[in-house]
Amino acid sequence: MAAKSPATRRPSWWRRPSFWKKLVLWTLISGVAVGLVAVIALLVAVYTTRASLPSYDELKSSPNGQMIRVHAADGTVLVSLGPSYGEWVPYDEIPGVMKDAIVAVEDRRFESHWGVDPLGLARAVRVAYLKRGSGRRLQGASTITQQVARTIFLSNKYDFGRKMREAVIALAMERKFSKDQILELYLNKVYFGGGAYGIDAASRKFFGHPANDLSLAEAAVVAGLVKAPSHYSPTADAEAAVQRASVVLNVMAETGKISSAQAASVDPRSVKLAPEPRQNSVRYFTDWALPQLEVLIDESEAPLEVWTTLDLGMQRAADEAIRRNAPPGAQGALVSLDRDGAVRAMVGGKDYVSSIYNRATQATRQPGSAFKLFTYLAALEAGHKVDDVVVDEPVTIAGWSPRNSSGHNSGQMSLRTAFAYSINTVAAKLGQEVGFGTVADMARRFGITTPINTQPAMVLGTSNVRLLDMTRAYASIASKGVAVTPYGITRVTANGQVIYQHEVDTSHVLVAPYVAAQMTDLLQTAVATGTGRAAQIGRPVAGKTGTTSSNKDGWFMGFSSGLTTGVWMGRDDARAVGGLQGGTAPARAFASFMTKAVATRPVEEFETKVTLPEWQLEPEDNAYYAEPDNGVFVDQDGNPIEPQEQGQGAQPGQAPGEEQEDRIDEDWIDRMTGGSPANPQQAPQRGPIRTPAPDMAGRSGVVPRERPAAPVEEEY
Template sequence: MEVVINRRVRRRRRLVRLFFRLLLLSLVLAAGSAVALLSYTKMQGPPPLNVAQTTIFYGVDNSPIGQHHQGENRHWVSLSAIDSDVIDATISIEDRRFYRHLGFDVNRIGGAVVANLRAGSMAQGASTLTQQYARNLYLSHDKTWKRKWNELLYALRLEMNYDKDQILEGYLNTVYYGHGAYGIEAAARHYFGKSANNLTLAEASMLSGIPKGPSYYSPLFDLERAKQRQAVVLQSMVTNGVLNQVEADEAHAEPLDFVYDELESPSTVGPYFQDAVERILAEDVGIDPALFEAGGLKVYTTLDPKMQKEAEYWVEREMPDTNLQTALVAMDPRTGDVKALVGGKDYVESPFNRAIQSRRQPGSSFKPFLYYAALENGYTPASTLLSEPTTFQVDDGRDRWTPSNFNDNYANDFITLLQAMAFSDNIYAVKTHLYLGTDKAGELAQRVGVESPLGTRPSLALGTSNVGIAELARAYSAFANGGKKVEPRFIRKVVDADGDVLYESEPELLQVLDPKLAYITTDLMKGMFDPYLNAHTSVTGRSVAHLINRPVAGKSGSTDWDSWMVGYTPQLVTSVWVGYDSELKLNHATEGQHAKNIWANFTEHALKDQPALDFPKPEGIVEVKMNPANGLLATEDCPTHRVTYFVEGTEPTQECPKPAANGEEVEAIDEDSHEKERFIDRFFKWFGH
């Protein structure tokens, strides 16, 4: 028995000795490998500090319209000239153990490896500042083990040949902070108008959060999201022991004054458009922001460089040298392709993209949605209502509302839908809105692409719910293309540095309107440019009608703060807004024509090389010579007329009566229209004088 026990003890001792020998051998091999690796990286010498590739944007004609650079060394400053809060914030949020590792953090790598193995992907990274610097200089942003290994080698080369302060200095001088600002000095000057050594804690923490996603976390694009990122940075500084909680809270609460100084000169073709493309790539297409910042992509867009230059030219020529702002979006209604986009008067002074991000009251430019809904519910261009000062009882009779026409111009008589559109009569619009039901106009607008919430209040008929400039261009496209809702398209395809297509799109259209009623709505909107319709007041497009030499349709709109013109041809829909960013009201006497003038001149010149097409008439439409004042058929005794279009079977059949023998005017309003007016009076009880 004792012999057996002794054998077991000896066997166990041999195994223990073998284990320790193998462990010692492994440690020697690991140490040797580490020494060899470090020696190798040291012998390789200092790696060259290259910059990343350039991403190029192309217009619809495949000509370059702009570039996006990553790694430009602009305003290089020494580490001693950078505020200590920037250094502390950057290290805290990006790499807390920066001064204690050799280019890679074993603890972070171990945690990331475990997490990625569990997830079955490379979703989680563990890159140090040195690795990020190496990746931006030498590598792609592919999430592969091979790339991570190469990143480690380059990081070791940097660590073996440069000291920590040199690496940190290089990182802070080459990292991209958005809007063309490369390096912390350029970023400090651009965002806050000061040098990097004069930043406050609040400013330093805001800037330090941007490199994670320059387009996504830019405070100029989305201040709320940037403030959330700033809070993360400040909290990481608290965790890292360089701040206390009180200091962090005070810095987060401190107001920031952005000055937009020292912006890198943007491309001369569509800087606002290119910003929109960058955001779409990150937020909608799903291109990794890191991949985009690494560069080397070819982004083929829908922008027409010639149209864009025309848009920028007419904005510059028309807009006064004041704080008055504007935005323009031009879209091909047949495809949804955005052909031109202006987000403000001057991109350098204000990169805020009003064309995409602003929401303003459209005023009467909302009425086409209301009147299409009316056509769906039994109206025709000949339908008449009484235009006179009117007080409406709203909110189930609990309130009274007295809207007015522009300059208090009323027919004090019945007018047709054709005239109501051409004159932009508010009384006709409100009566129609209430008669149809206050949900109809909003439902129609959303059907054709308006995504902003609209509500159902009575004043919606007069455009009191905020919408976007691009939204109206998209929504009007359905009138221009025969009733199809379009998806706005900015990007045709994206190709990476290896020639692989990362993303490609095709036009998306969906039939949502009756082509016949869309055509009639377009014909009604032609009326705003037809001086033959002038009566108790003039058509709203009289001031620009002489500038257009092709078939066009459209609708203007105004509020105390906004001026709009949205119009179209079969090839191009253009939405133009003019107003102040603040709550300052417009002086319509001096500032009310800018939107119309920009729209008319741009439309005429942008299409100068294209044929003057008319809108195709669908089957089932008939034309009649209609007296525009009363909606009846013109005759030899009542010759005043305009050729007007109707769905077959709904056209007027009653002729204008002969003039009275004594020369007095004979009332010639369709009895059915009178009955409709009386029905509204009786049923809704909304009218009172």
């Protein structure tokens, strides 16, 4: 029997050609049908989107993000934040090199595709496949039209749905707008880094001139930014920007936009960058004020004009006062409030560029005797009068025995004298009398927002506070006991409409007017004859000094002519600063600032006249009261500790532990004889001239003969 051929062994249905023909035919028909439906759906989507697209003029005016312009009190623009927009540059005015550079590096087939480039997409898919596993997403597939669609209508979120919407919008835009219009939109809308949107903003930011003057090298730098604005920014990494610009020039040569000779002749390193604008102390204020917009308004899209309380003249005076008076190695901060709480000046440090940390609003430090404001307020509210007789005598409270800077006690004196010369034992006894919790409640009533301990030594300022809070408290005394709330924003406008207007609230009375008047009496005396004499400015001033242990912090708080100013100085690491006392550098900074700040304001007399304390009449016996206010050493909890003896109060340039040679201090002689430059008209008061003790040289007081040359006992 003959063997069957392979063909005869197959099933009959296999041998029927009609089956495969039908299968292939139906597959083709189904594919064409699905494709046709997809094309129809795409066309419907594209033309529906085209119909809903805004007009070209509307697209030109639509913002890329919220811009905020901040104005000073006189209308001067302090800073512009958020997106930065330059002038709109029409297509015909855009330099040809700029158009060629961006097309070459971002979308070389821009003139030929319909909004989506299949060849570019295939190339991007191939690259992604070759680099699979690297975690990198699909890149390089977006055309210029797609980037415009994403910039104007979509977010930067990367997913398949967003890419599909981007493609549809791009196809629709190509149906509605010309290539020139799309490129014009792109070059005026795309983000180039540093907050700059559009080529004009980028050109002004990086090169300091308008976009219509861009050279080939500059255009290459700008075009190279689009891929990674933060990485290739010439202000962030000049070398990376130069390398990227070189790539752009080479691509322009490859695509025929320029010749190879032109590409070789251009050196991106020759591009001159515009200097970065100097960030001055104004930014301390704007950094504090602007976050408040989230609470004050709901507008999050329209450009905002923010009008603030800042007085530029006062701000310059404040900046200068801190820079000139803060000791070497130490920082300084200043806040000045008008009578309604308007912040007229705010300095958070010597240099905003080197440190944006705002020591006026963020730092919490011990205030020393400046905190005695609350102790005496509680005593006055409890019924004490400024002329009440109190006794400076040894006292022990719960194991704590405060000491005076003089090293001894002086017996009977008035409350005014005790405050003027910052007698610690009297403050301690007052705190015990009214209750330390009452003192803490008074501090909270006046706006101290930080935790306050109720250990006995709290009356000497052992609780950390903020300078802004302390300034607010003193401003409330200046306003006769009515609460003052600091504010920095007066009004906000959007599209020409006022959407926020600040209203001053004067309804909260913290203490009775007579209590505030008596407190002002005490504060006047402290400046006129006590520890704050360096703060005199030739018109009525009320204030108080503060110094913490080992000269770590110096404070001066005071007010005059409706303006309240607080000054703090010290090191950020809380180490000692040689010679720092509240009555020295901080008081001098206060006087320097206030002299200029109130120069155009009328002189305002306080309700109470300055009354000299009784000890002022006998300087030869009690001159030590004129020393800067110091106090007992206490720890963070207010418990007594032993004085540190390793030269922490050393003068600048003096080695720790090294004693200074006794010498006559001419400035001290002037002050003690009434010839102080701060008050040259004061009648001389003669007394025995004494050489300051070694650890007090250069300060404003003297030490009694019996006092040993020992480390100074600083005030808390």
